[in-house]
Amino acid sequence: MVSPATALSSEGxxxxxxxxxKEVRNLAMGILVQAVRDIIPKRSRSEAWKxxxxxxxxxxxxxxxxxxxxxxxxxxxxxxxxxIRTWLGVFLHCDxxxxxxxxxxxxxxxxxx
Numbered sequence: 001m002v003s004p005a006t007a008l009s010s011e012g013x014x015x016x017x018x019x020x021x022k023e024v025r026n027l028a029m030g031i032l033v034q035a036v037r038d039i040i041p042k043r044s045r046s047e048a049w050k051x052x053x054x055x056x057x058x059x060x061x062x063x064x065x066x067x068x069x070x071x072x073x074x075x076x077x078x079x080x081x082x083x084i085r086t087w088l089g090v091f092l093h094c095d096x097x098x099x100x101x102x103x104x105x106x107x108x109x110x111x112x113x
Contacts, residue, residue, distance in 0.1 A: 020076050028076035031068060032084070033107050035059055039088075040103055041096070060088055 020028075038056035042049045065071045074081045091102050 025076055028073040032073050032077070035070075036091075036103055036106055039092070040099065060085060 035056045038049075038052040059070050062070050065075075070084075071081060074084060087102075091099055094102065
């Protein structure tokens with residue numbers, strides 16, 4: 001019998017020997033883009049946004065590996081987690097114009113293969 005934790009591991013979603021499908025990579029990219037959108041300051045700076053921002057920042061630092069987690073996303077996108085975390089550190093310390101440019105580049109990125 002498979003344990004619930006094992007059943008949800010990313011290994012069960014696609015064979016390790018095969019590259020994840022374009023659809024799975026687009027899903028992973030969508031999750032990453034939404035996490036970035038959640039940390040971008042909003043004009044209203046509502047309590048809801050503050051909560052989303054905290055959740056997104058925690059997501060980026062998480063070492064969990066189940067589907068939808070930061071490490072799962074980086075595995076699917078085949079990028080080292082430290083590269084994304086370094087990007088995030090730079091992003092958080094830039095002025096708002098630089099943040100807009102960085103976020104725009106990420107948001108408009110598309111998986112092509």
